[in-house]
Amino acid sequence: MNNQTAKFKATEYLYDLANTATENGFKTDERWEVNLVSEVEKLAIERQYYPTVASRFIPDILLDAYRMVKGQLKQTITQHTWDVDRYAEPQHVMQYVIAFNPDRLRR
Numbered sequence: 001m002n003n004q005t006a007k008f009k010a011t012e013y014l015y016d017l018a019n020t021a022t023e024n025g026f027k028t029d030e031r032w033e034v035n036l037v038s039e040v041e042k043l044a045i046e047r048q049y050y051p052t053v054a055s056r057f058i059p060d061i062l063l064d065a066y067r068m069v070k071g072q073l074k075q076t077i078t079q080h081t082w083d084v085d086r087y088a089e090p091q092h093v094m095q096y097v098i099a100f101n102p103d104r105l106r107r
Contacts, residue, residue: 006064006068007064007065010066011068012055014072016053017032017099020051023051024051030101030103032053032100033102034098035097036062036063036094036097038095038096039096042095042096042098046098048106049101049106050104051100051104052099052100053099054096055097055098057095057097059095062094062097069097
């Protein structure tokens with residue numbers, strides 16, 4: 001059941017990425033940088049880049065959904081993904097999948 005839920009949420013997230021890219025006039029060579037982040041990191045990225053697409057996932061499906069999104073975008077996973085412990089310090093718990101274009105800084 002979690003895999004189906006992760007697949008549904010990943011598909012929904014990819015749909016949001018495509019819509020945001022279209023709405024913001026992304027060119028065919030522009031790409032999304034997709035990461036797992038904590039609440040604090042999410043806020044920092046949102047202050048630095050525009051547009052961003054962030055979605056909070058429940059811990060049970062977070063890693064699966066993240067891997068599916070990265071796979072659909074044909075991106076390799078380069079960051080460590082073990083820090084999804086819901087009992088860790090809140091500022092360090094990965095809770096969000098966020099996408100941004102590193103070339104589109106907020107002005």
